[in-house]
Amino acid sequence: MLILRVTGTTARLPQRLSVLGTTRSRAGQPCVWCLLRSKTTESRPPEDAENVAHADRRAQNKGTWKRTKGAKFVDYIRVVASGGDGGDGCVSFLREKHTAKGPPNGGNGGRGGHVYFLPSSEVTSLAHIPYRCAAKHGDNGKGGVRHGAAGKDLYIEVPYGTEVREIDPPPPPQKDDDELSVGQTQDESRWVHHPSATAFVESEGRIDFFNEAQKILKDEERHIERLRKKELERKAETPSLQPQDMKDAILIASGGHGGFGNPHFWTNANRSPKYATRGSKGHTRYLTLELKSIADCGLVGLPNAGKSTFLAAVSNAHPKIAPYPFSTLNPYIGTIQYRDGHHLTIADIPGLIRGAHKNVGLGHAFLRHVERSRVLVYVIDIGQEEANGEGPWRDFHVLRSELEAYKEGLTKRPSIIIANKADISETAKQNFEKFKTLLQNEFSEQAFPSRSTKEAPIIIPVSAKYRKNIEKATSILRKLVEDRKSSHE
Numbered sequence: 001m002l003i004l005r006v007t008g009t010t011a012r013l014p015q016r017l018s019v020l021g022t023t024r025s026r027a028g029q030p031c032v033w034c035l036l037r038s039k040t041t042e043s044r045p046p047e048d049a050e051n052v053a054h055a056d057r058r059a060q061n062k063g064t065w066k067r068t069k070g071a072k073f074v075d076y077i078r079v080v081a082s083g084g085d086g087g088d089g090c091v092s093f094l095r096e097k098h099t100a101k102g103p104p105n106g107g108n109g110g111r112g113g114h115v116y117f118l119p120s121s122e123v124t125s126l127a128h129i130p131y132r133c134a135a136k137h138g139d140n141g142k143g144g145v146r147h148g149a150a151g152k153d154l155y156i157e158v159p160y161g162t163e164v165r166e167i168d169p170p171p172p173p174q175k176d177d178d179e180l181s182v183g184q185t186q187d188e189s190r191w192v193h194h195p196s197a198t199a200f201v202e203s204e205g206r207i208d209f210f211n212e213a214q215k216i217l218k219d220e221e222r223h224i225e226r227l228r229k230k231e232l233e234r235k236a237e238t239p240s241l242q243p244q245d246m247k248d249a250i251l252i253a254s255g256g257h258g259g260f261g262n263p264h265f266w267t268n269a270n271r272s273p274k275y276a277t278r279g280s281k282g283h284t285r286y287l288t289l290e291l292k293s294i295a296d297c298g299l300v301g302l303p304n305a306g307k308s309t310f311l312a313a314v315s316n317a318h319p320k321i322a323p324y325p326f327s328t329l330n331p332y333i334g335t336i337q338y339r340d341g342h343h344l345t346i347a348d349i350p351g352l353i354r355g356a357h358k359n360v361g362l363g364h365a366f367l368r369h370v371e372r373s374r375v376l377v378y379v380i381d382i383g384q385e386e387a388n389g390e391g392p393w394r395d396f397h398v399l400r401s402e403l404e405a406y407k408e409g410l411t412k413r414p415s416i417i418i419a420n421k422a423d424i425s426e427t428a429k430q431n432f433e434k435f436k437t438l439l440q441n442e443f444s445e446q447a448f449p450s451r452s453t454k455e456a457p458i459i460i461p462v463s464a465k466y467r468k469n470i471e472k473a474t475s476i477l478r479k480l481v482e483d484r485k486s487s488h489e
């Protein structure tokens with residue numbers, strides 16, 4: 001129990017606080033002294049069926065939260081990004097004492113807000129991005145030459161390595177027959193007329209002014225559209241790692257332009273234009289966002305091969321390690337720190353099994369997280385007991401065929417084979433020797449087109465669990481990554 005002093009009103013005190021008395025502070029403010037009761041002394045509601053169900057649900061949610069550490073991992077989403085509409089221009093005239101017919105003074109509409117994607121290292125998933133990303137509309141112009149405020153831009157943080165692709169929009173809905181004719185609709189959607197402007201249709205002179213204004217506007221709109229297209233032609237793919245900065249923001253959907261107020265159409269001949277334009281619609285784009293993590297090395301292996309154990313041994317990451325398959329459900333990226341300050345990133349993904357490309361197991365969609373890796377790290381369980389030591393060799397083939405099924409040519413990347421669980425006595429030793437000979441035979445027989453793939457990948461026995469041969473593995477990884485970097489730059 002705790003005694004507290006609360007300043008202000010007692011009207012909305014929580015139930016666990018009971019009032020002891022009131023005093024005044026030095027400043028003359030009323031203070032209330034309260035007793036904070038511990039949770040155990042709180043009166044509990046009776047345990048009826050509803051409360052029990054609620055408690056069960058809470059326990060379940062807690063379980064989910066613990067499993068996912070409170071974060072949902074999403075690496076593929078569809079998004080509709082739409083810029084805000086521009087505000088309408090205003091038709092207004094100055095009216096003052098002694099100024100019965102003043103000049104036009106309608107304000108312009110504000111532009112609609114833009115939608116930007118901001119590459120950020122703060123977010124690691126696409127879970128926070130809503131399906132509809134819409135920026136605010138611009139405000140309408142007002143009389144007295146008050147221009148409308150621009151709509152607020154929308155900045156959406158996306159993780160580095162997100163690929164943005166435009167997809168076809170859905171077909172527009174069918175229009176009813178009894179809707180306004182196209183000509184009428186177009187006029188109304190583009191022009192704002194003064195309430196007294198019905199006369200201009202009848203008076204011949206003014207029809208010309210309006211037609212002229214329409215022609216001018218068409219030219220202006222063409223120019224604006226050209227500028228907008230140029231903006232949107234910019235590559236809509238997030239750049240590689242760079243410090244987060246607002247100037248990195250990528251324009252995804254631009255807002256509409258604000259309409260012109262009636263002073264815009266003022267000429268020497270027509271000093272009281274009774275029309276203004278409406279703001280244009282914001283640009284809408286249908287997109288897919290795919291997160292492809294960027295890591296220097298990507299771990300691939302069958303479930304339970306010890307990928308996560310290897311990641312924990314070489315890096316600062318603490319992935320889940322368990323003696324059952326599919327203990328890793330989401331990709332995980334760790335950093336290997338070398339003594340000289342150099343560092344590499346390494347990505348762990350859920351295990352692959354035969355037929356993953358047909359969505360068996362967790363499927364092979366997670367391979368997108370190693371697709372951009374410079375070096376592939378095959379993690380093979382070399383300690384498995386199988387006649388003639390065929391098990392590890394078969395696993396290696398399954399992994400290679402799944403990689404090829406996901407993306408042709410992926411197996412031609414520089415790679416290293418981690419023969420893990422080498423600590424498992426004699427079996428591991430025999431399997432390792434057998435694997436090595438099979439590997440040499442396969443790579444000497446085949447004629448590969450590129451020079452680098454003629455060489456068999458380096459194979460190294462490791463015990464990730466007991467941290468044996470880890471330094472050798474990390475130094476080979478560093479060399480492979482640096483070789484790959486220098487051959488590409």
Ligand SMILES: Nc1nc2c(ncn2[C@@H]2O[C@H](COP(=O)(O)OP(=O)(O)OP(=O)(O)O)[C@@H](O)[C@H]2O)c(=O)[nH]1
Pocket residue numbers: 301302303304305306307308309310320321322323324325326327328329349350351352420421422423424462463464465466
């Ligand atoms: N003896 C021995 N056991 C190991 C070694 N490496 C991993 N293990 C054990 O193998 C089991 C699976 O390890 P994980 O690292 O979770 O395997 P994984 O490949 O990440 O599995 P998934 O995430 O399910 O794909 C755990 O019980 C580890 O303790 C090793 O070098 N030696």
Ligand SMILES: [Mg+2]
Pocket residue numbers: 307308309319320321327328349350
């Ligand atoms: Mg794992």
